[in-house]
Every structure is written in C-alpha cells, then in structure tokens.
Amino acid sequence: MFSTVFSGALQGVSAYLVSVEVDAARGLPVFSMVGSLSQEVRESRERVSVALKNVGIHLPPGHITVNLSPADRKKEGTAFDLPIAVGLLEALEIIPEGAGEGILFLGELGLNGELKMIRGVLPTVRAAAAQGIRQCIVPRANAREGAVIPGITVRGADSILEVMNFLTAGGKEREALLPAVFVDTAGLFEAAAGDSAEKPDFGDVVGQETARRAAEIAAAGFHNLLMVGPPGAGKSMIAKRIPGILPPLGLEESLEVTAVASVAGLLEEGETLVTERPYRSPHHTISQAALIGGSTVPKPGVISLAHRGVLFLDELPEFQRGALDALRGPLEERKVHISRMGGNVTYPSDFMLVCAMNPCPCGYYPDKNRCRCTENQVRRYMGRVSGPILDRIDLCVELQAVEYEKLKGSRREEGSEAIRLRVGKARELQRLRFRGTGYRFNGDIEACAIERYCSLGAEEQSCMERMYSVLQLSARAYHRILKVARTIADLDGAERIRREHLMEAAFYRPSLEYWGY
Amino acid sequence: MERNEWREREGIYACWLCSCPDMGNRQMHLLSELCGGPEAAYFAGPKSWGRALTPEQVERLKIHTAGWKPKEEYHRMREAGTELVTVGDALYPRRLKEIPDAPYGLFFRGRLPEEGVPAVAVIGARECSEYGKYVARRLGEALGRNGMQLISGMARGIDGISQEAALEAGGYSAGVLGCGVDICYPARNKSLYERLRDRGAVLSSYPSGTPAYARNFPPRNRIVSGLADAVVVIEARARSGTLITVDMALEQGREVYVVPGRVTDRLSDGCNRLIRQGAGMLLSPEEFVEEIRMLWEREKDFQTRKPQAGSCRRASPEKTSEGGGFPRGKFPEKKIPEEKLPQELEPLCRVLDFTPKSIDEIRGALPRSYQDKPLSAWLMRLTMEGAAVQVSPGHFCLKG
Numbered sequence: 001m002f003s004t005v006f007s008g009a010l011q012g013v014s015a016y017l018v019s020v021e022v023d024a025a026r027g028l029p030v031f032s033m034v035g036s037l038s039q040e041v042r043e044s045r046e047r048v049s050v051a052l053k054n055v056g057i058h059l060p061p062g063h064i065t066v067n068l069s070p071a072d073r074k075k076e077g078t079a080f081d082l083p084i085a086v087g088l089l090e091a092l093e094i095i096p097e098g099a100g101e102g103i104l105f106l107g108e109l110g111l112n113g114e115l116k117m118i119r120g121v122l123p124t125v126r127a128a129a130a131q132g133i134r135q136c137i138v139p140r141a142n143a144r145e146g147a148v149i150p151g152i153t154v155r156g157a158d159s160i161l162e163v164m165n166f167l168t169a170g171g172k173e174r175e176a177l178l179p180a181v182f183v184d185t186a187g188l189f190e191a192a193a194g195d196s197a198e199k200p201d202f203g204d205v206v207g208q209e210t211a212r213r214a215a216e217i218a219a220a221g222f223h224n225l226l227m228v229g230p231p232g233a234g235k236s237m238i239a240k241r242i243p244g245i246l247p248p249l250g251l252e253e254s255l256e257v258t259a260v261a262s263v264a265g266l267l268e269e270g271e272t273l274v275t276e277r278p279y280r281s282p283h284h285t286i287s288q289a290a291l292i293g294g295s296t297v298p299k300p301g302v303i304s305l306a307h308r309g310v311l312f313l314d315e316l317p318e319f320q321r322g323a324l325d326a327l328r329g330p331l332e333e334r335k336v337h338i339s340r341m342g343g344n345v346t347y348p349s350d351f352m353l354v355c356a357m358n359p360c361p362c363g364y365y366p367d368k369n370r371c372r373c374t375e376n377q378v379r380r381y382m383g384r385v386s387g388p389i390l391d392r393i394d395l396c397v398e399l400q401a402v403e404y405e406k407l408k409g410s411r412r413e414e415g416s417e418a419i420r421l422r423v424g425k426a427r428e429l430q431r432l433r434f435r436g437t438g439y440r441f442n443g444d445i446e447a448c449a450i451e452r453y454c455s456l457g458a459e460e461q462s463c464m465e466r467m468y469s470v471l472q473l474s475a476r477a478y479h480r481i482l483k484v485a486r487t488i489a490d491l492d493g494a495e496r497i498r499r500e501h502l503m504e505a506a507f508y509r510p511s512l513e514y515w516g517y
Numbered sequence: 518m519e520r521n522e523w524r525e526r527e528g529i530y531a532c533w534l535c536s537c538p539d540m541g542n543r544q545m546h547l548l549s550e551l552c553g554g555p556e557a558a559y560f561a562g563p564k565s566w567g568r569a570l571t572p573e574q575v576e577r578l579k580i581h582t583a584g585w586k587p588k589e590e591y592h593r594m595r596e597a598g599t600e601l602v603t604v605g606d607a608l609y610p611r612r613l614k615e616i617p618d619a620p621y622g623l624f625f626r627g628r629l630p631e632e633g634v635p636a637v638a639v640i641g642a643r644e645c646s647e648y649g650k651y652v653a654r655r656l657g658e659a660l661g662r663n664g665m666q667l668i669s670g671m672a673r674g675i676d677g678i679s680q681e682a683a684l685e686a687g688g689y690s691a692g693v694l695g696c697g698v699d700i701c702y703p704a705r706n707k708s709l710y711e712r713l714r715d716r717g718a719v720l721s722s723y724p725s726g727t728p729a730y731a732r733n734f735p736p737r738n739r740i741v742s743g744l745a746d747a748v749v750v751i752e753a754r755a756r757s758g759t760l761i762t763v764d765m766a767l768e769q770g771r772e773v774y775v776v777p778g779r780v781t782d783r784l785s786d787g788c789n790r791l792i793r794q795g796a797g798m799l800l801s802p803e804e805f806v807e808e809i810r811m812l813w814e815r816e817k818d819f820q821t822r823k824p825q826a827g828s829c830r831r832a833s834p835e836k837t838s839e840g841g842g843f844p845r846g847k848f849p850e851k852k853i854p855e856e857k858l859p860q861e862l863e864p865l866c867r868v869l870d871f872t873p874k875s876i877d878e879i880r881g882a883l884p885r886s887y888q889d890k891p892l893s894a895w896l897m898r899l900t901m902e903g904a905a906v907q908v909s910p911g912h913f914c915l916k917g
Contacts, residue, residue: 001714076870210876210893228910359909372782375644398911400875463901470901502895503901508910 641675661688
C-alpha cells in the first residue's frame with residue numbers, strides 16, 4: 001500500500017515542507033530510501049525498523065520504498081524518523097488509512113521507540129503553519145518551542161507508541177491522549193522582565209562616566225561601539241551590561257532569535273522562546289567559519305547567534321585578520337550569505353558590535369611618559385584592526401584605569417534600570433520616526449537617508465562645515481557623527497539636532513589619526 | 518672657464534668614488550690622498566687601490582668601476598638636480614670641513630648653507646609631545662625670522678616641525694638625510710622635502726638611490742651638528758639617539774643648548790641630564806637668537822686672530838646680563854584668541870597644558886560648578902577652534 005505524511009526540512013533559518021511517501025509491496029524483503037538523503041537521514045532506516053520491533057511491531061517481509069519529496073533538495077537531520085515510521089505504519093495498514101493526514105510529524109527515534117529532541121522545530125512549524133497545516137506532532141521536549149506559533153496545534157509525544165495510539169483513536173478520545181500544548185507568550189515576556197535582578201547591573205561599574213555615557217548612546221541607537229583602555233579598566237564589565245540596558249525583545253524579534261538558536265541546536269529541553277537579548281563574546285582565537293558561519297553544511301556562526309543582541313569582541317587586534325575582515329559584509333547588510341558545497345543559506349546577523357582593545361602593546365598610549373611604544377609599534381598594533389572595521393564603528397571611547405579612591409567608595413552608581421528607561425524613550429522616538437520604513441534605529445540609517453533624518457539648522461550646518469575641515473573628516477565619518485548626534489538628540493528628547501549634540505558625537509568619533517595615521 | 522672645467526672633471530670622478538659601495542669615509546679620503554685626487558684614483562688601477570683598501574674592497578671597487586661610466590653617471594646626476602661637492606672644493610661648507618672625519622663628498626639639492634650667517638642645528642625626539650612640537654615651532658620661527666640657518670634631519674617630530682616653521686617664517690633650512698637625496702624619507706614629509714629642495718637644501722653623504730638604512734643615521738647626525746655653530750636639543754629620552762648627536766657635537770666643539778622639561782617627563786630626561794652636565798639652557802627663542810648672534814660676532818673676531826675650533830665659547834649669562842646683554846625673555850605662552858571662545862570655556866583652557874590630560878583629570882582640576890557640565894562637547898569646541906588637540910579618544914592637550 002502507499003501512504004503520504006508531512007514533515008519539514010531546514011533551509012537556513014527558514015524551512016520547507018517535505019512529504020514522506022512510503023510504499024509497501026510484496027516482493028523480496030528490501031527497505032530502500034531515496035530523495036537526496038544525507039548520511040544521518042539514510043540511517044533512519046535502521047532506527048525506525050528497530051524501534052518498531054522494540055515496541056512490538058514486526059515488519060512483514062516485503063519491498064518497502066521511502067521517498068522524501070521534493071527529491072532534489074538535500075535533506076539533513078534526524079527529524080524524519082517519526083514521519084517515516086508513521087508512513088510505514090500507515091502503508092502496512094497497522095494504523096487506519098489517512099490517520100496522519102494534515103499532520104506534520106517531526107522527531108528522532110531511539111531504538112526503544114522513544115522520541116528525542118531535535119533541532120529547528122520553530123522554523124519548521126512556522127513554515128508548516130504558513131502552508132496551511134493545522135496540526136503537528138513533535139517530541140515532547142520540543143513541544144513548547146513549536147507552540148509559540150499561532151494557528152497550529154502542537155502536540156508533544158514521548159514515544160512512537162503514544163503517536164500510534166493517538167492516530168488509531170478517533171474523535172474525542174484523541175484529544176485526551178496527546179493534549180495540545182499552549183504557551184502564554186505575553187506571560188513569558190513579563191516573567192523575563194521581572195527577573196532582571198539577577199542580570200549584571202550597571203550599578204557595579206565604578207566611575208567611567210564617559211564610557212557609561214557612550215554605552216548608553218550606543219544602546220539607544222544600536223550603534224557599534226569600540227572601547228579602548230588599559231587592562232582592568234572595566235571594558236568587558238561594561239560590554240556584559242549592555243544587553244541589560246537594551247529594550248527587551250519584542251515577539252517578532254524573539255521569534256527570529258529563537259529560530260537561529262533552534263537551528264543551531266542551542267535551545268534547552270522544554271524551552272519556548274528566547275526572551276533575553278543574546279550576548280556573545282567569542283575568544284579571539286575563533287576561526288572565520290565559527291564567527292561567520294560555515295562548515296560543509298552551513299551552520300549559523302557566532303554573528304548570527306548574536307542576532308538582535310550584542311557581539312562582544314575583546315582584544316580586537318588579536319583576532320585573525322581574515323575573521324575580522326569577513327565581518328564587513330554582515331555588518332553592512334545585517335545578514336550573512338554562506339555558500340558551501342552543502343548549499344547556500346542566509347542567516348540573519350543584525351547585531352550590535354562592541355569591541356574592546358588596549359591602545360598599544362604596552363597599554364599606556366597616549367601617555368607618552370609611561371608608554372614606551374614607538375609610533376610605529378602603536379600604528380602596527382592598530383593596523384591589525386583593519387580600517388574597514390574601524391570604519392563601521394560609530395562610537396569610540398577611552399577608559400582609564402580605575403582610581404583607588406573610587407574603588408573603595410561605597411557610592412552606588414546609576415543602575416541599569418534608570419538607563420534602560422532613557423534608552424526606551426529614545427527608542428520610542430525612533431520607532432515613531434521610522435514607522436513604515438525599513439529602518440528601526442538611528443544606527444541603521446543609510447547614507448542616502450541621512451539628509452532626511454538628520455537635517456540641521458543653519459548654525460549647526462556651519463558648525464559641521466568647520467568640523468569637517470578642522471577634524472579632517474571623511475564622508476563616512478561625517479555621516480557617522482550625524483547619526484550619533486541624532487541619537488544623542490533623541491536621548492535629550494530634542495526634535496532638532498543642536499550644536500552640543502554634534503560636539504558630543506564628534507567627541508566619540510573613531511579616528512585613525514589617534515594612532516598616528 | 519678652465520677652473521670650471523677642472524671642477525667638472527674633478528666632479529665626474531668624485532661621483533665615481535663617492536658612489537662606491539661599502540667604502541668608508543676614511544678610505545675615500547685615503548684613496549684620494551694617496552693617488553692625488555679622484556681622477557688619478559680612477560686611473561690608478563687596482564694595484565694602487567690596494568694601498569688604501571682591503572683586498573675584498575679592491576675586488577668590489579673593480580666590479581663597481583667596470584660597470585660605471587663616469588661621465589654619463591655624472592651628467593645623469595646633474596640632470597636630476599643633484600650636485601656634489603668634495604672636501605677639497607672651495608664650495609665645501611667650511612664648518613663641516615673643520616670636524617674630524619668630515620665626509621669626503623656631499624651630495625645636495627638646493628643651495629648649501631651660507632658661510633657668513635650663523636647656523637643652528639635643532640634636534641629631538643621623533644615621537645615628541647605637544648610641548649616639544651610647540652617649542653620646536655616657536656624656535657624654528659624665531660630662527661627663520663632672524664635670518665639664521667636651521668640645520669636638521671628632516672625626520673618626523675622635532676626635526677621636521679622646526680624646519681617647517683623656519684621655512685614658513687621665510688628662513689633658510691637644510692635637511693641632512695640618511696638616504697640618497699633623491700629619496701624622501703620619511704615619505705610623509707614629502708611636502709617639506711620639496712620645500713627644502715626649493716628654498717633650502719637637502720643633503721647627504723650617500724649617493725642617489727641609497728635607501729635609509731639604520732646604519733646611515735649616526736654619520737648623518739655628525740653632519741647635522743657639523744654644519745651648525747650650535748646645537749639645540751628639544752626633548753630627548755634618557756637613552757635617545759639624539760644624545761649621540763650631542764656627543765658628536767661636543768666632539769666637534771659645537772655649543773649645545775637644551776630645552777628643559779619637567780623632571781617627571783620621560784621625554785625630557787635626556788635634556789635635563791644634559792643640563793646637569795653643563796649644557797646651555799634655552800629659555801626663550803629671542804634670548805637664544807640674541808646669544809647666538811653675540812657668539813657669532815665674538816667668534817668672527819676670534820677666528821681672525823686664531824682659527825681654531827673646540828674651545829669653550831659659550832657666552833656667560835651672568836656677565837652679559839650685568840652688562841645689559843641679551844634680554845631675559847620668557848618662553849611665549851600659547852595664546853588662544855579670546856574673541857573666538859565663550860566665557861565659560863576659559864577655565865577649561867587654563868586647565869589644559871601640553872601634557873595630554875584625560876577627561877577625568879580635567880574634570881578634577883575644574884571648579885565644583887563645572888562638575889556636571891558636558892565637558893566632552895566643550896572640549897570638542899576647543900578642538901574645533903584650534904586651541905586643543907584630541908590626542909586620543911579620551912585625552913586632550915593644548916595644540917602645540
């Protein structure tokens with residue numbers, strides 16, 4: 001007999017439907033599987049037959065053919081075990097014909113028949129819902145992840161037996177066997193906002209007013225930030241606290257973040273949505289493939305895992321030149337295209353880049369009395385950070401070593417909560433400004449739209465003209481100052497950019513000149 | 518006419534001799550002396566060369582000579598604008614001739630320093646502070662304005678800045694290079710190189726095309742001090758190459774003046790040490806110029822009587838001040854045009870000096886009422902008015 005059930009396969013962070021076709025005919029005992037299958041999908045044959053045997057179902061000898069359609073796309077992962085098993089049961093008439101109709105099946109089978117957690121449930125369920133499928137059965141560990149998608153009933157099962165019973169039962173009994181899983185998304189976000197107490201707080205950062213201010217501006221406008229300072233000044237401490245002052249994730253953003261985490265297999269058992277902004281801080285020995293994404297089968301890299309969050313690169317000059325240079329495209333396009341033998345995929349990579357570095361090999365530049373580095377050494381150290389990367393940094397701030405006086409003082413600095421409120425207000429202004437456009441933050445504004453969003457009065461215009469010549473700005477630097485000034489004005493609640501906003505923005509401009517270029 | 522012809526023949530073979538690779542200055546002198554001039558040396562052949570050179574050098578000179586067409590090479594050099602004077606030439610700088618181990622030949626573009634005018638060498642750190650930049654600029658300016666010649670090495674930092682200022686003030690300056698005169702090293706001083714060539718001179722003891730090898734610089738330094746009557750040191754670390762030049766200057770009997778720095782400034786350690794050892798102190802450019810002029814006048818009398826270098830000739834300040842000698846000026850302060858700045862920025866200017874200060878330091882030095890003011894924006898304002906420099910993202914100092 002012949003049967004068809006639905007399943008899905010991943011393509012980057014999106015997915016497409018796969019129909020699993022099973023034919024059982026009389027003949028010599030053969031179990032063959034076709035449809036551009038990778039190794040782990042082909043192994044499914046052994047898992048399915050042994051699992052079925054172990055739950056007490058003996059496959060009658062016969063000619064079994066399984067086809068995964070569309071047959072020309074490469075299938076990967078272990079999620080096809082369950083649909084193959086269900087299709088087989090149907091083809092062998094162990095469960096009623098048409099019992100699995102209109103249901104999406106995903107899941108990996110253990111040899112004892114249990115269902116195991118898989119990757120990429122969220123994007124697959126999302127794609128299925130968009131295609132009009134109204135029900136799906138996934139491993140219980142993944143059920144809450146899939147259940148956040150509206151318009152589709154998600155059921156979680158522990159074993160193939162449970163699924164069999166569910167499909168055999170009819171009408172109302174069914175519902176009781178595998179109840180639909182519901183997730184209260186609004187509640188999730190509220191809960192996430194509630195337990196901010198345990199997150200690192202800006203109140204722990206002693207002194208460093210300038211750096212705190214820069215972090216606030218960067219967070220408000222989603223600008224890229226570079227912190228320069230001697231070891232121990234608190235650069236990584238500040239970086240770690242930036243996600244805490246960013247406004248909380250919205251549902252749509254959260255779905256994007258969860259999809260990447262799901263594809264990368266980073267979601268924990270029973271986890272639903274990622275509600276916290278990602279913070280990724282890879283070690284400087286990271287390879288280009290790990291940073292950008294890759295391997296023969298393209299997997300999301302760290303930059304995609306930091307999507308909608310913060311990517312912190314500590315000791316920037318120590319990173320491999322190739323890895324840093326590969327960041328240029330994703331920083332500009334906010335997504336990354338990876339082409340490998342295993343296929344071409346696009347992963348999102350809209351992250352806020354936060355970098356930290358020493359100013360020179362000895363760490364004391366520009367204090368020439370303490371710094372023993374020659375101008376050339378400093379330049380070479382800086383030269384390791386490629387100009388194009390510096391070109392994409394909006395704010396640059398210098399930190400000083402913390403004085404003992406400040407350390408021992410018990411004065412508590414302003415906490416993340418207060419900063420987040422100000423950032424939230426600035427974000428709200430940006431939301432109104434960019435309504436109906438592709439932009440979300442001031443940091444996103446492209447050169448062609450600068451004129452429109454960062455218009456200046458006559459006085460400010462002449463101020464910028466002077467700044468352009470005195471500070472020897474490049475066109476790119478000029479635009480950056482305008483964008484940052486826009487954010488500073490937003491933090492100020494000002495409609496127009498004023499001169500002091502421009503001045504402050506100019507103060508934070510990253511300039512190659514500092515390093516003797 | 519005959520004399521010019523003779524000079525040209527001399528030049529043709531001097532060019533050959535001075536372009537020979539791996540030959541020391543002393544050996545050039547020796548070879549020329551033994552054979553009786555460069556032309557004679559050229560035609561003398563390897564046998565005579567062997568009296569002055571080691572066998573390996575003779576071999577190398579043979580190879581060099583075989584591939585060298587004296588006339589063509591000489592004319593090519595002249596066409597490129599480069600000239601050559603040798604120690605026997607009347608045009609050879611008199612001051613340089615006095616020094617021990619004077620370079621045998623001197624390639625140059627532009628015009629050589631004049632004999633009848635005082636010349637001062639200004640040297641110092643390449644990685645200098647804004648303080649050093651300011652002093653160098655002021656000193657170069659004073660020398661240029663008062664018609665004194667400024668000799669330096671066209672390097673980054675003190676050298677280049679002082680030369681730039683001297684040319685700016687309409688003075689003469691000569692840059693002594695550690696490479697061939699057709700090469701601009703450091704490359705970023707291109708515009709200075711061109712101006713020196715047009716309005717002063719670039720000179721070198723190395724033939725055209727010689728790259729700036731590190732070993733070329735100590736001999737270069739002795740030419741810098743050798744061309745000058747006095748040497749001024751602006752900023753030098755305790756173990757700085759500048760101090761080697763000072764040693765050479767003392768050996769050559771040149772006056773050494775030093776710009777003092779704060780004892781905590783590592784960039785002034787070398788200078789302060791020299792003061793401790795008895796070097797003259799430069800406290801204001803005008804005073805210095807006056808002192809050099811007086812020295813020069815006295816020297817002229819001195820020289821007519823007894824031409825000899827190396828004795829202690831510094832004008833003693835006590836004596837001269839009693840006699841109402843040179844003015845006891847102060848070093849001019851950095852002035853910021855007041856009309857440009859709003860009132861509130863004035864205390865900020867007073868806090869800044871030539872040492873880079875961090876924002877926190879600046880904030881700490883300001884009165885209490887300034888504690889919660891937008892300092893970063895104000896400092897940028899000063900920067901834009903040309904009063905301050907943002908030396909790094911978080912440090913500011915006065916513009917030098």
